[in-house]
Amino acid sequence: MIKSLQFLLVLIALNIVVSCKEDITPKPSAFLRLSYPEAKYKSVNEDLPFSFEKNDFAKHLGVRQMPGEQNYGVNIEYPNLKGTIYLTYKSIGGDKARLMKFIQDAQNFTQKHTIKADEISEQVYLNDERKVYGMFYEVGGNAASQSQFYVTDSIQHFLTGSLYFYTKPNYDSILPAAKYLEKDIRHIMETVNWK
Structure with a gap:
């Protein structure tokens, strides 16, 4: 009985010594x-x-005519990224006051995001050859829209675009998708041709 008890104690001590390694740390x-x-x-x-031009990765949802003379909406959907770029076209019709109102509306729309945005950076876009002039806005933080733009020829055409995701804004989570789609938005701006 004593020998079996000694054997059991030696076995327990050996098990403790062998099993004691470095502290386990989580990955x-x-x-x-x-x-x-x-x-x-x-x-x-x-x-x-x-x-x-649009990315082949996107699904183009077609065109819808909006109220007003020559006003159109175009949705470019990215189902895999759960996001959509919304384009809105409005005819200026040579009316300088109308152009100024459209520009002011586009700027005010972007500024509404300052409540949730950490920062809003603006970049002017000019292409004299194609007569495309505008502004690109990158919105940082938990705002509803991470990228927005407007372009115009200053006489007949005015186009705005905004990126939205189908989820509650969490900037850290959507940042990779937002950066990917930001490139697509910039490409749209850079390839606009007025007819």
Whole structure:
């Protein structure tokens, strides 16, 4: 009986010595790696007063005529990213006051995001060759829209665009998708041709 008790104690002591290794530490947090396909652009030539190029990754939802003379809406949806770029076209009709109102509305629309935005950076866009002039806005923080723009020829055409996701804004979570779509928005601006 004593020998079995000694054997059991030796076995327990040996188990404790062998099982005692370094302290177990949890694995460090990992970051989700998101990869998106390389953008391949194709021209969109709908029955609109302008044309542009869109990413093949996007689903073009077609054109809807809005109230007013030559006012159009175009939705470019990205189902895999749960986001949409909304384009709105309005005819200026040579009316300088109308142009100023459209520009002011576009700027005010962007400034409404200052409540939730950490920052809003503006970048002027000028292309004299194609007569496309405008502004690109990048909105940082938990705002509803991360990127917005407007472009015009200053005489006949005015186009605005905004990026929205179908989720509650959480800037850290949507940042990779927002950056990917920001490139598409810039490409739309850079490829607009007035008809």
